[in-house]
Amino acid sequence: MDINATLLGQMLVFGVLIWFSWKFIWPPLTKAIEDRQKKIAEGLAAAERGQTELQTAHGEAQVIVNAARDQAKKIVDQAHKREVEIVDEARATALEEGKRIVDGSRQDAAQEKSRARDELRKDVASLAVAGASRLLQREIDPKAHADLIEQLAREIEGAKA
Amino acid sequence: MSAAEHATAGPANSTEYITHHLTHLKVGEGFWSFHVDTIFMSVLLGIVTLGLFYTAARKATVGVPSKWQAFVEMVVEFIDTTVKEVFHLDRSFLAPLALTIFVWVFLMNAMDLLPLDLPGKVAALFGIHYWRVVPTADANTTFAMSLTVLLVVLFYSFKAKGAGGYIHELFTAPFGSNPVLWIPNFVLNLVELLSKPVSLAMRLFGNMYAGELVFMLIALLGAGVFTLTVGSAFGFFGQLAMGAVWAIFHILIITLQAFIFMMLTVVYSAMATEHH
Numbered sequence: 001m002d003i004n005a006t007l008l009g010q011m012l013v014f015g016v017l018i019w020f021s022w023k024f025i026w027p028p029l030t031k032a033i034e035d036r037q038k039k040i041a042e043g044l045a046a047a048e049r050g051q052t053e054l055q056t057a058h059g060e061a062q063v064i065v066n067a068a069r070d071q072a073k074k075i076v077d078q079a080h081k082r083e084v085e086i087v088d089e090a091r092a093t094a095l096e097e098g099k100r101i102v103d104g105s106r107q108d109a110a111q112e113k114s115r116a117r118d119e120l121r122k123d124v125a126s127l128a129v130a131g132a133s134r135l136l137q138r139e140i141d142p143k144a145h146a147d148l149i150e151q152l153a154r155e156i157e158g159a160k161a
Numbered sequence: 162m163s164a165a166e167h168a169t170a171g172p173a174n175s176t177e178y179i180t181h182h183l184t185h186l187k188v189g190e191g192f193w194s195f196h197v198d199t200i201f202m203s204v205l206l207g208i209v210t211l212g213l214f215y216t217a218a219r220k221a222t223v224g225v226p227s228k229w230q231a232f233v234e235m236v237v238e239f240i241d242t243t244v245k246e247v248f249h250l251d252r253s254f255l256a257p258l259a260l261t262i263f264v265w266v267f268l269m270n271a272m273d274l275l276p277l278d279l280p281g282k283v284a285a286l287f288g289i290h291y292w293r294v295v296p297t298a299d300a301n302t303t304f305a306m307s308l309t310v311l312l313v314v315l316f317y318s319f320k321a322k323g324a325g326g327y328i329h330e331l332f333t334a335p336f337g338s339n340p341v342l343w344i345p346n347f348v349l350n351l352v353e354l355l356s357k358p359v360s361l362a363m364r365l366f367g368n369m370y371a372g373e374l375v376f377m378l379i380a381l382l383g384a385g386v387f388t389l390t391v392g393s394a395f396g397f398f399g400q401l402a403m404g405a406v407w408a409i410f411h412i413l414i415i416t417l418q419a420f421i422f423m424m425l426t427v428v429y430s431a432m433a434t435e436h437h
Contacts (some may be wrong), residue, residue, distance in 0.1 A: 026256060029221055
């Protein structure tokens with residue numbers, strides 16, 4: 001063991017190293033570490049906050065979906081009701097229209113019938129008159145009487161045909 | 162004997178080999194002489210250590226760290242945690258001090274793992290005949306560090322208790338404040354105070370010096386290998402086996418000694434701030 005001035009030199013070297021480490025190495029490294037720790041803590045807090053917000057949003061979305069579902073159901077119900085109403089209305093209108101048409105037809109038919117009857121009546125009258133005039137002509141000629149009747153019958157037959 | 166001769170002819174005998182390896186490159190006379198090898202190696206290793214750490218510190222980023230920054234941060238955190246557990250005041254000075262001690266001492270100790278004759282051969286290329294490569298196997302280094310630590314401990318004592326409080330404590334603790342006990346108190350405190358740097362320095366110096374010596378003894382085992390006898394063959398393989406075992410064991414020792422030196426510095430500083 002040889003103690004000499006090397007000791008002083010080494011103390012100086014050691015001192016310089018400590019000073020350098022104290023001033024230039026330790027502070028930036030610990031600062032970086034601490035800042036990163038802070039950043040990680042913030043990140044974790046943000047993640048947690050995000051989770052909570054997500055949960056809230058889920059709840060809110062559920063509420064909105066439920067409301068929409070209710071409304072949709074209401075609308076469908078309303079539509080159903082309206083459908084029934086429209087069908088009923090249409091049925092009523094159709095019935096009324098049908099009745100109206102039937103009434104009209106019936107009226108037309110009645111009119112036609114009375115007109116036909118009048119015509120027939122007129123025809124019958126003229127036929128009767130014609131027949132009578134023929135009869136009156138043959139009364140004097142009894143022989144021609146039969147011919148007349150026969151002729152009348154033929155005419156009627158011909159008219160029939 | 163010069164290292165150049167050493168390379169060709171080999172040492173004359175074991176004593177000469179060991180003596181040669183334990184001789185410092187020294188300039189100056191008496192007390193005012195310097196061990197150039199010790200100073201050079203410790204400054205070089207200090208620059209390497211702090212330079213590497215400084216590259217990490219300068220580019221330190223809060224974001225994703227580089228691999229080197231991650232490693233440096235690991236060391237920093239480890240030391241910061243260790244200091245925090247023991248020392249409860251502001252550690253903005255003590256923690257970097259502990260870091261410096263741990264890393265610097267570790268690297269200086271690690272020089273012991275270099276092949277024993279390699280540094281000498283490299284030095285011989287520059288015409289230097291003596292070159293001890295482990296600065297911590299030089300008591301000057303270890304005492305320089307422990308005395309600096311003593312100054313730090315005294316600084317913390319004064320800072321925590323004030324000059325008056327500290328001097329008061331030197332004379333009144335641990336036995337009491339009776340004037341009769343002042344001298345015994347002071348003597349005991351002085352012994353306690355001075356035993357700290359002595360034990361710190363001697364522990365590290367002793368371990369590293371002994372470790373180096375054991376490496377030399379192991380190296381001597383294989384010295385006779387070129388005589389090509391059975392005994393020399395045994396010696397050669399003995400050197401291989403024991404050298405490997407001792408080197409592996411020494412990895413533990415160099416780390417442990419660096420850690421102990423750092424830890425005791427922190428503990429002494431913490432004790433200095435406690436009131437008796």
